[in-house]
Amino acid sequence: AQRVTQPEKLLSVFKGAPVELKCNYSYSGSPELFWYVQYSRQRLQLLLRHISRESIKGFTADLNKGETSFHLKKPFAQEEDSAMYYCALSGGGSARQLTFGSGTQLTVLP
Amino acid sequence: DTAVSQTPKYLVTQMGNDKSIKCEQNLGHDTMYWYKQDSKKFLKIMFSYNNKELIINETVPNRFSPKSPDKAHLNLHINSLELGDSAVYFCASSRGGGARGETQYFGPGTRLLVL
Numbered sequence: 001a002q003r004v005t006q007p008e009k010l011l012s013v014f015k016g017a018p019v020e021l022k023c024n025y026s027y028s029g030s031p032e033l034f035w036y037v038q039y040s041r042q043r044l045q046l047l048l049r050h051i052s053r054e055s056i057k058g059f060t061a062d063l064n065k066g067e068t069s070f071h072l073k074k075p076f077a078q079e080e081d082s083a084m085y086y087c088a089l090s091g092g093g094s095a096r097q098l099t100f101g102s103g104t105q106l107t108v109l110p
Numbered sequence: 111d112t113a114v115s116q117t118p119k120y121l122v123t124q125m126g127n128d129k130s131i132k133c134e135q136n137l138g139h140d141t142m143y144w145y146k147q148d149s150k151k152f153l154k155i156m157f158s159y160n161n162k163e164l165i166i167n168e169t170v171p172n173r174f175s176p177k178s179p180d181k182a183h184l185n186l187h188i189n190s191l192e193l194g195d196s197a198v199y200f201c202a203s204s205r206g207g208g209a210r211g212e213t214q215y216f217g218p219g220t221r222l223l224v225l
Contacts, residue, residue, distance in 0.1 A: 043114075043200075043217060044202075044216040046214070049213070051211035084151065086153060098153075098155065100153040
């Protein structure tokens with residue numbers, strides 16, 4: 001069974017401060033990990049995925065298989081980063097459905 | 111040129127009624143999904159279709175029946191609505207084909223309220 005845990009439901013930081021949104025997963029095979037974001041009044045959209053090893057909007061996330069984690073980080077938070085962030089896992093195969101964590105609501109304070 | 115669209119956006123209905131939510135994607139994708147987001151914002155897969163064929167059916171009551179008339183559409187029909195069905199329902203699509211790191215594109219969601 002696959003499982004994704006986001007321990008923080010709410011996270012507040014000040015503008016310019018570093019931010020880290022935690023994500024841990026449980027999966028027996030080789031997982032694909034994603035971060036999706038939902039800004040206020042907008043639809044859920046992909047932020048980044050581990051296989052791309054990319055930085056989007058200043059965010060990065062590294063897959064740590066030893067710790068089974070995929071934490072999302074940004075060195076200097078901006079007010080426009082305020083949103084709901086979901087960590088998600090895909091187990092592969094033909095199904096490709098996403099198993100989501102419970103989400104973390106990030107608020108960046110001025 | 112909306113990629114994934116859903117209708118209606120809001121749906122308020124009485125317990126026991128039957129209702130449908132429609133989803134359409136114009137991305138040429140082969141795979142479509144339905145997710146349910148509960149009041150605590152938790153998102154959970156309900157169904158997945160690939161080229162009009164059901165490939166995932168999670169433990170969803172059989173009052174929920176997805177229908178895919180063609181690969182661009184995946185509609186969700188719900189019989190005998192219950193209070194616990196109140197949620198936001200999201201449709202999504204992806205290219206299909208099993209590529210790693212495949213992106214899913216989400217619709218705007220349909221907020222269902224059962225009274």
